[in-house]
Amino acid sequence: MKYGALPLTRLIEQFASLPGIGRKTAQRLAFYILTLTKEQAQEFAGAILDAREKIKYCSVCRNYTDQELCEICGDPVRDKSTVCVVEDAKDVAAFERTREYRGLYHVLGGLISPMDGIGPDQLFIKELLQRVQEGTVQEVIMATNPTVEGEATAMYLGRLLKPFGVKVTRLAYGIPVGSDLEYADEVTLFKALENRSEL
Amino acid sequence: MKYGALPLTRLIEQFASLPGIGRKTAQRLAFYILTLTKEQAQEFAGAILDAREKIKYCSVCRNYTDQELCEICGDPVRDKSTVCVVEDAKDVAAFERTREYRGLYHVLGGLISPMDGIGPDQLFIKELLQRVQEGTVQEVIMATNPTVEGEATAMYLGRLLKPFGVKVTRLAYGIPVGSDLEYADEVTLFKALENRSEL
Numbered sequence: 001m002k003y004g005a006l007p008l009t010r011l012i013e014q015f016a017s018l019p020g021i022g023r024k025t026a027q028r029l030a031f032y033i034l035t036l037t038k039e040q041a042q043e044f045a046g047a048i049l050d051a052r053e054k055i056k057y058c059s060v061c062r063n064y065t066d067q068e069l070c071e072i073c074g075d076p077v078r079d080k081s082t083v084c085v086v087e088d089a090k091d092v093a094a095f096e097r098t099r100e101y102r103g104l105y106h107v108l109g110g111l112i113s114p115m116d117g118i119g120p121d122q123l124f125i126k127e128l129l130q131r132v133q134e135g136t137v138q139e140v141i142m143a144t145n146p147t148v149e150g151e152a153t154a155m156y157l158g159r160l161l162k163p164f165g166v167k168v169t170r171l172a173y174g175i176p177v178g179s180d181l182e183y184a185d186e187v188t189l190f191k192a193l194e195n196r197s198e199l
Numbered sequence: 200m201k202y203g204a205l206p207l208t209r210l211i212e213q214f215a216s217l218p219g220i221g222r223k224t225a226q227r228l229a230f231y232i233l234t235l236t237k238e239q240a241q242e243f244a245g246a247i248l249d250a251r252e253k254i255k256y257c258s259v260c261r262n263y264t265d266q267e268l269c270e271i272c273g274d275p276v277r278d279k280s281t282v283c284v285v286e287d288a289k290d291v292a293a294f295e296r297t298r299e300y301r302g303l304y305h306v307l308g309g310l311i312s313p314m315d316g317i318g319p320d321q322l323f324i325k326e327l328l329q330r331v332q333e334g335t336v337q338e339v340i341m342a343t344n345p346t347v348e349g350e351a352t353a354m355y356l357g358r359l360l361k362p363f364g365v366k367v368t369r370l371a372y373g374i375p376v377g378s379d380l381e382y383a384d385e386v387t388l389f390k391a392l393e394n395r396s397e398l
Contacts, residue, residue, distance in 0.1 A: 005253075007249045008250055011249070020228075028219065029217050029218070038252070041247055041252075045247040048213075051206040051207055053206075055233055067204075090226065090227075
């Protein structure tokens with residue numbers, strides 16, 4: 001695709017380098033940028049630089065923050081005895097949307113995946129063990145995805161944490177609310193049956 | 200959605216303000232930006248500012264360019280007697296991809312649409328008439344979309360251009376190459392039948 005105008009081609013290429021953004025969408029977004037006022041374009045560019053420069057890991061839970069502690073770890077009202085272990089910061093956002101969980105989090109920064117060459121050392125596991133060692137944590141909830149890697153990571157962490165005498169739990173398996181039984185896979189349905197509760 | 204970190208929230212909001220980018224995608228893109236190196240982030244931000252500042256309209260055809268003339272208008276090899284009238288710069292890109300058209304373009308910057316309050320005065324119609332008036336143009340191809348607005352704009356321009364003595368043509372209607380007749384709408388099929396050519 002030729003545009004003559006190098007700055008436009010460059011912008012399209014930048015958008016196309018984003019995950020999940022194809023050539024056509026990148027073109028549409030770049031053309032949209034051209035319709036912005038100069039101030040709006042500066043705000044957009046500034047937001048990119050600002051986020052990249054100011055956002056770092058929370059020193060406790062490894063969630064993203066622009067402070068020393070993230071807002072959740074720094075909140076005196078949150079229950080410091082419960083830690084929910086998640087794969088990445090997006091999962092923290094998902095749990096926060098439920099508005100039900102009042103404990104803290106620990107972001108692993110990935111899952112153990114020998115296929116992709118990711119071992120325990122590349123994740124924030126040492127930091128989790130250190131938090132548990134400090135003594136305030138009583139329960140660690142394994143909230144990794146219900147995939148092979150998620151399960152393996154949860155199992156691995158469970159074994160590491162048991163010696164510290166903390167309670168280690170795992171998210172419940174079952175049928176998703178609002179779903180159709182007809183489309184539930186066998187394993188999920190079996191788990192839902194096995195873990196049935198009294199009405 | 201709460202992230203504690205203001206720079207991150209701001210970046211997510213910026214991405215979400217782009218057309219066709221929802222909240223979830225904006226979040227995914229913002230998280231991706233955090234994984235870039237500082238240089239990559241600067242390059243991205245720079246591309247936005249650069250495009251917004253340097254890209255302007257070609258003084259002849261109103262396509263986007265960073266020069267006085269766009270690459271197509273400035274190309275001595277292109278056939279200056281034919282002008283293809285399109286709605287916006289994306290359409291120029293589409294025609295250029297065919298690598299078959301050797302004439303010039305004229306970008307209207309929209310279509311006449313009384314429903315959206317867009318009249319002929321908001322489009323680059325005056326500029327088109329001026330080009331035709333200069334005398335080198337012999338054929339004007341109406342290449343607006345085959346929609347109500349596209350048709351109306353083509354008809355309107357056709358009437359305006361006829362007095363100048365130029366040939367005014369319209370893109371052919373017919374069945375798209377590679378499509379299935381079963382799914383063609385009645386009007387398209389009728390047009391394809393009507394404009395059939397000898398084998």
